[in-house]
Amino acid sequence: MSDKATFDPFDPTGMMKSMRDKGMEAWAKAMTEMVGTDAYSEATGQMLDTWLKTSAPFRDMTQKLISQTLAEVNLPSREDVTRLAERFTNLEMRLDDLDAKFDECLKLLRERVGAE
Numbered sequence: 001m002s003d004k005a006t007f008d009p010f011d012p013t014g015m016m017k018s019m020r021d022k023g024m025e026a027w028a029k030a031m032t033e034m035v036g037t038d039a040y041s042e043a044t045g046q047m048l049d050t051w052l053k054t055s056a057p058f059r060d061m062t063q064k065l066i067s068q069t070l071a072e073v074n075l076p077s078r079e080d081v082t083r084l085a086e087r088f089t090n091l092e093m094r095l096d097d098l099d100a101k102f103d104e105c106l107k108l109l110r111e112r113v114g115a116e
Contacts, residue, residue, distance in 0.1 A: 008014050034040055070077045076084070 067077050067079075
């Protein structure tokens with residue numbers, strides 16, 4: 001389909017829309033070609049590496065500040081909640097073990113009472 005077939009002289013924004021669409025297609029093609037290269041991947045990797053290394057002290061400082069603030073207002077930190085969850089999981093496992101042993105004891109008791 002040609003541009004003349006879709007051109008509407010009564011649509012004042014039609015030409016702008018057409019130019020926008022063609023521009024977007026050109027940018028999309030150029031960006032797709034650029035980000036698909038090894039050089040782009042390496043540059044992005046180096047940039048992310050640098051960002052992670054330089055932001056580590058800030059993240060550590062922020063984490064310490066958050067932990068101190070939570071402690072001051074008597075709220076649990078992520079580590080506190082994780083430790084508590086681990087303890088609950090341990091308790092649940094021990095209760096399951098006790099339940100299994102209790103069931104086994106009941107079974108043995110019933111067998112013994114039934115045998116007499």
